[in-house]
Amino acid sequence: MRFLLRRAAFYLFTAWAAITINFFLPRMLKGDPVSAYLAKNQGRISPEAADSLRTLFGLDDGRSVFQQYLDYWGLLFDGDLGRSFSKGLAPVTEVIASALPWTVGLVGIATVLSFFLGTSIGAFIGWRRGSKADLVVPVATFFSTVPYFWMGLIAIALFSTTLGWFPASHAYDKGSAPHLSLDFVAQVIQHGTLPALTIVLASLGGWILGMRNMMVTVLDEDYVTVAQAKGLSQRRVLVNYAARNAVLPQLSSFALSLGFIVGGTLVMELVFSYPGVGKLLLDATTAKDYPLMQGLFLIITLTVLVANILADVAYAVLDPRTRQMEA
């Protein structure tokens, strides 16, 4: 119970800190969003309209920062993240909601795939330590240090431009709007394959290396020796004794990487012009669209936080020592 309370307090504190940083971030930066918006639409907006814009965005200079902070919290609890300048004053929540499924779908599948593949390969080469399987290690290291955007560009140059196997950009063909039909689903799969493959390739190395190193450490433990001495089958020792213990740190990194799905794919979405959250953040940054930037940053941070909570829960369920230690 004490354990749960402490974790809850910690997460509440972190959430508060993240939201507060998010509040101050645009205010520390120079220039206010309305001026940027006016500069973009020069001459087309009268001073009175500019004043009402300021009121609309809560940028009245009359209020103290503390009052603004309180109002910000109030708006946040109403689920109001303001309006986006660059998207024709549409509510930020709607803009984000339209981009989120693309990122979560594509990168989510790629991350899960990469985790299972990498962990299995890592468990295997850890088990067969000292054999030719060790050659996987330098190759995996290389692929995990290659800059992702470079690999993506080369994949496009090779498989899209030269060979023409996959489309080079966007989530679906130009001219079609998202709807539920077999044809559209096929388009989405065709457009998503190349980005998904590059993500898997880029992140596979980390999973392999992490699992392999844990396996090598765990295989020296006495309980593995005892399991083998009892005459259990190789497979059982590998899966139920060695891999089961070695996978614990992997699982907590997996939960963390789930959180980074939303923020970490920025570069992929830039390279492949994929209409996800990362691309949205880049566009918002170039357009100096502060409300959208702020909203995106908040969503990304909160996702990471939720993933951390999941990691904690998973760890407590899987590893009884975590609970015992606190008790």
Add this chain to the structure above:
Amino acid sequence: MTADVIAAEPAPPVDHRTSPLAALSRAFAMFRNGKSITGLCILGFFALLAVFGDWIAPYGPLDKDFDALRQPPSGAHWLGTTHMGEDVFSQIVYGTRGVLVVGFTAGIIGTLIAVVIGVTAGYIAGWRSESLSALTNVFLVLPALPLMIIVASQYDNPSLLLIAAVLAITGWAWGARVLRAQTMSLRNRDFVQAARANGEPLYRIIAVEMLPNLTAIIASSFVGTVTAAVLGLTTLAFIGVIPITNLNWGTILYWAQQNGAFPDFWWWYVPAGLCIALLGMALSLINFGIDEYVNPRLRSAGERARAMRKRGLSPSSGVTAVRTDLEPPDPDPALSADTRPDPGRADPDPDPGRADPDPDAGRADPDPDAVTPAPPGRPPAD
């Protein structure tokens, strides 16, 4: 955050009676293995490129030669030219400087923050330690790349130091968390308790008793921060957030992509990407070396398994092999001694009923932290 904080097996306490030279040599012991040396050599090569760039590069990085546009590699231009007739090789040589200066500055700043916050949080107890830990965790949770983009895009012409500082601020938290855990475990060791009982002042306990036992973790956190900073810098430059006046490998790729180098002008974009990968690989190798120094099981696993295979035993078989040949056993006593504790040759448990190998009850600590995982501050897919 879970309990997967680092609790690596520390090096034995440093003996202070030895000469300074021996102490220095011991401080570098973590780099004295094949992997670290290979990594350091590659790093040294890039460092030479950066220092002597003015003499090595045949042209200025922005010298334009309008008679040789988009030329493939030749004797005059080793790595060809860009759309403006700039020499790609010279750009890479000068770009090395930008990458290394920013990478190492970020690494130094980040490691300093990590050591100060991590060791302090580990040594003191109570709410102050908890709040420093909470601060660290907040920075772990903040997504690094979006934060870097938002901050860097606010400046029209950010200086190298500013870029390095932004990279350091987003990258120190992992090291601090690891250092806190290790300091907490050191705090209760006998030699630290003895120093405290002797009345040694706090700064001396931290600087003389603790820091020597933290060097491997500090070094590993430094290398990790530099790796993340190099990748972060080139990514920011590629996205176009960092001005083009700051020449580095990422800017080369930015220009290559902006001017349609893909896929035909391979000499323009392949070398820069390979350089980033090579530098990243060198840094990872150094870190692997440190990992193996900290966790000897990683070091010996491959060697022992290979030695067993050579003798016709399977290292992953549970059955003790019965030798049918009548040759005398391997005469090399060192090798036999080395292989003895391995699972394949272990004596059967004298009392199988008592030893319950239930992996859940786990008397064995899987040591989740002996392996330093990649800092999570770095998004997995860039």
